[in-house]
């Protein structure tokens with residue numbers, strides 16, 4: 084049996100892992116939420132590992148409120164940097180492997196071709212800065228780690244853009260969505276499946292990897308696809324970022340280059356449009 088701690092156990096990605104766990108009968112999961120295990124508290128994390136013997140920790144705990152982070156700087160860094168550091172320290176002490184998730188928001192978005200793992204990082208938001216610091220803390224103190232930078236996660240669980248659009252399509256007749264931020268929507272269940280696959284095969288090709296679904300889209304394209312799939316009767320208009328002011332800046336372009344992960348693990352990654360269809364089916368039962 085491989086024993087796995089999933090932190091942030093009530094979040095979106097953790098919920099996707101929960102849905103898939105029945106497919107992996109050699110993996111035993113313990114999920115902890117904020118109340119059971121606060122990753123910012125090193126002593127609690129240490130004690131939790133002492134009382135259990137984990138082979139892996141999947142860190143699904145994070146501060147993900149991009150706009151709120153601009154005014155809650157300390158909390159964002161506590162969770163995304165110090166939390167990640169604590170898990171790395173304790174995983175090292177207890178010989179466990181850490182699977183961590185980071186973001187396309189570590190980039191400033193000025194590039195015009197897909198971002199590779201070794202590309203220059205320059206986050207333009209507090210959230211992005213705190214996530215980058217988390218990556219650095221892990222790579223500095225623990226060799227047995229996987230860090231997956233992903234983008235625009237959505238699923239039937241938690242709060243995300245797909246669910247926001249579905250709700251707004253019921254509440255409004257018209258909606259405007261930014262067309263000049265380009266990235267790739269990623270079904271959180273596809274990422275969850277990859278993580279469990281690597282654990283179940285005890286893969287040791289540690290390191291930093293970019294993972295998103297295939298394809299390229301703006302948030303407007305994403306919204307349009309959602310409305311098409313659900314036959315929503317709503318007028319959708321493309322707008323510029325300047326017409327939708329938010330506290331946090333977001334990269335104008337953050338498409339991830341997935342060559343490394345596809346080559347290393349012989350992966351075939353679904354296109355975002357196909358995964359969206361799957362997610363909507365799963366959501367609507």
Ligand SMILES: NC(=O)C1=CN([C@@H]2O[C@H](COP(=O)(O)OP(=O)(O)OC[C@H]3O[C@@H](n4cnc5c(N)ncnc54)[C@H](OP(=O)(O)O)[C@@H]3O)[C@@H](O)[C@H]2O)C=CC1
Pocket residue numbers: 090091092093094095096097116117120121122123142143144145146147162166184185186187214233234235236237241242
């Ligand atoms: N969502 C997205 O679009 C993207 C996410 N990512 C990354 O993917 C990962 C998973 O994201 P996702 O599942 O969407 O995030 P969620 O916000 O859905 O889940 C994060 C979970 O962490 C919990 N949490 C917050 N602080 C602590 C703490 N101190 N100790 C323990 N748990 C805590 C939250 O609890 P509570 O809700 O009670 O605060 C929440 O349940 C994150 O690392 C995120 O940065 C990367 C790219 C895109």
Ligand SMILES: Cc1cn([C@H]2C[C@H](O)[C@@H](COP(=O)(O)OP(=O)(O)O[C@H]3O[C@@H](C)C(=O)[C@@H](O)[C@H]3O)O2)c(=O)[nH]c1=O
Pocket residue numbers: 147148149186187188233234235236243244247258259260261264302327329333
């Ligand atoms: C709701 C709404 C949003 N938008 C814009 C705002 C923003 O630029 C973009 C996306 O909005 P959201 O705030 O839902 O998404 P946001 O929180 O920016 O999503 C990010 O979350 C973090 C956690 C990540 O790591 C990123 O990869 C990314 O997924 O769409 C509109 O233009 N119209 C709308 O009606």
